[in-house]
Amino acid sequence: MSGAPRLEINLDKIYHNAHTLVQRLEHSGISVTGVMKATLGSPDIAKVLLRAGVSSLGDSRIENIERMYNANLDSEIVLIRSPMITQAARVIKYADISFNTEIEVIRQLSIEAKKAERIHRVLLMVELGDLREGIMPDDLISVALETCYLPNIVLEGIGTNLACHSGVSPDANNMAMLTELANVIETSTNQSLNTISGGNSANLNWTFSGEDIGRVNNLRLGEAILLGRETLNRQAIADLHTDAITLFAEVIETKIKPSKPSGNIAQTAFGIKRTVTKHGRISQTILAVGIQDIDPEGLRGERGINICGASSDHLIVESEDNNLLIGSELTFQLNYSALLRAMTSPFIGKMLKH
Ligand SMILES: *Cc1c(COP(=O)(O)O)cnc(C)c1O
Numbered sequence: 001m002s003g004a005p006r007l008e009i010n011l012d013k014i015y016h017n018a019h020t021l022v023q024r025l026e027h028s029g030i031s032v033t034g035v036m037k038a039t040l041g042s043p044d045i046a047k048v049l050l051r052a053g054v055s056s057l058g059d060s061r062i063e064n065i066e067r068m069y070n071a072n073l074d075s076e077i078v079l080i081r082s083p084m085i086t087q088a089a090r091v092i093k094y095a096d097i098s099f100n101t102e103i104e105v106i107r108q109l110s111i112e113a114k115k116a117e118r119i120h121r122v123l124l125m126v127e128l129g130d131l132r133e134g135i136m137p138d139d140l141i142s143v144a145l146e147t148c149y150l151p152n153i154v155l156e157g158i159g160t161n162l163a164c165h166s167g168v169s170p171d172a173n174n175m176a177m178l179t180e181l182a183n184v185i186e187t188s189t190n191q192s193l194n195t196i197s198g199g200n201s202a203n204l205n206w207t208f209s210g211e212d213i214g215r216v217n218n219l220r221l222g223e224a225i226l227l228g229r230e231t232l233n234r235q236a237i238a239d240l241h242t243d244a245i246t247l248f249a250e251v252i253e254t255k256i257k258p259s260k261p262s263g264n265i266a267q268t269a270f271g272i273k274r275t276v277t278k279h280g281r282i283s284q285t286i287l288a289v290g291i292q293d294i295d296p297e298g299l300r301g302e303r304g305i306n307i308c309g310a311s312s313d314h315l316i317v318e319s320e321d322n323n324l325l326i327g328s329e330l331t332f333q334l335n336y337s338a339l340l341r342a343m344t345s346p347f348i349g350k351m352l353k354h
Contacts, residue, residue, distance in 0.1 A: 004250035004329050005289040006349035007342055011048050013244035018052035018225045020239060021204075028213055031055035033078055035200070035222030038340050040064055043071035044352055049225065050075055056097075058220050062090050069094040080220060082125070082133055088112045097121040097156050101133050103143050106150060113152035121156035122147055123195060126181060128174040132165035137181060144185045155189065158182055159197030159218070169232055170199050170206040179214030201231040223336045234335070247294065247332040247342060249287035249315060254324045257284045269311045278318075284308075285324050287315040293345040298338030302331060 022032050033056045034049035036042065041064025046057050050073065057073065059065050060081035068077055079098040083091045088108040091098050093116065100106050100122050113120040124143060127134030135143055140158070147155045160178055162168045175198060182196050198207070198216035201224035207213060223231055228240035236242045259278040268274060270291065296310035304320040317330070324330070334342060342348050 002351065003349060004248050005287075005293060005342075005347065006248050006351050008246050008248065008351045008353055009045070010241075010244045010246075010353050011045070012354050013241035014045065014226060015048045015052050017228050017240045017244065018049050018054060018221075021221060021224060021237075022053035025207065025219065026053075028207060029217055030198075030207065030213070031218045033058040033080070033197070033218060033220040034225060035059065035080065035220050036064060036068065037061060038222055038226055038336065038343055040343055041067040042350075043068060043073060046071070046073050046075070055218075062087050062094065065094045066090070078123075083109065089116070092116050092118055092120050095120075097123055099123050099125050099133075099159065100147075101125050101135050103146055106143075106147055106153060110150035110153045117152075119152055119154055121154045123156045123197060124158045126158055126160050126178065128160045128162060128168075128177055130162040130164060130166045130168040132161055134160060137177070140181055141185060141188050144189055148189050148191065155185075155191065155193065157193040157195030157197065157218075158185065159195070159220075160199060162199050163202030163232060164200070170203045172206075172211055175206060175216060176212075176214055178216065182215050201229075204230045204237065205232060226339065227334075227336060231336075243333060245334060245339060247289075247299065247334055247338075247348075248329045249289040249332065251285055251324050251326055251328050251330065252288045253286040254319075254326065255284055256281050258282075268309075274309060282318050283321070283324075285317050285319055285330075287317065287330060288313070289315050289348070293348050294332075294334070294342050295338040295340075298335035299332040300334075305330060 032054045034054035036059045039045045041059050046068055056076035056078050058078040058080040065077055076096045079095040082101045083098050083105055085105050085108050089112045092112040109120055125134045127136050162170050182193055186192055195218050196215045197218040200220050203219050228237055228242040259282045260276050290313035291310050292312050306318045308318050309316045
């Protein structure tokens, strides 16, 4: 399939990114969980990551976990979002490990694991300041103790997630806290923890800063692998490809139009007020892709192409060149938000390339 709109996904570049990160982190004793959610758990991409050396595959959605499980990938599969209690049986069936923050859910996992005669491993997520998921540090020991006693459940380790909800950066303080909590739990439960999962792509700067990484021995990486960027400042990571994935969209209209709208101005379809900066007439082009498929704020066009707006089904750009042909294609680079939406849009083709 080569029609537009489509994403072209270069597997060699993704392999290179994953392999480079795996190697660099191996020096610090850190394993990589390849986070698949932006690919909907694509088995083809999962295979590339496994070949590149990731130690497990992670996803936040049970549907993606099932897709990977059914592809017989020969890898540990980790549910990295706290399970929905109503999905506990599916979690037991398809995931080897799940991240958890509610003891009620872990109790249910234990019941289902016992029924299925399986052992399920639980990693407890700790709140260290970003205020998304996590058990408050003061409550961690009691949750860990009960987890250890639940039938068919093994306490795999602890982890944290920063930089997602409040933009809190991983640093010497919060990471040292994670190490300290790991030590305290080992003492109180009298068992050792396998995995201390320090975070996501936002942890890379801290990891490579040369600071003591304590007991952190795992990171969960999605964006850094797919887009080649760290996520605190969205800087390109040295020697990684930032263009492994490209969006192609087709031109359906191209005209010279006034830069300013005419008539009484109210809200637009999405409630956004348009600001007009230019004067005179401009060359305006419409592409057949829209807010259903992409986040227009997260796209970057080729040289000379400026994105000036989007509605459900139209992406509107201004171009310096006024003869973009009807039926021709323009390419765009995507940020994580645009990538997520494009990957999950049934209207966008996904073309895997080498
Ligand atoms: C999405 C997610 C990740 C991966 O984040 P990236 O920024 O893509 O590396 C890691 N951990 C959790 C819990 C996540 O939800």
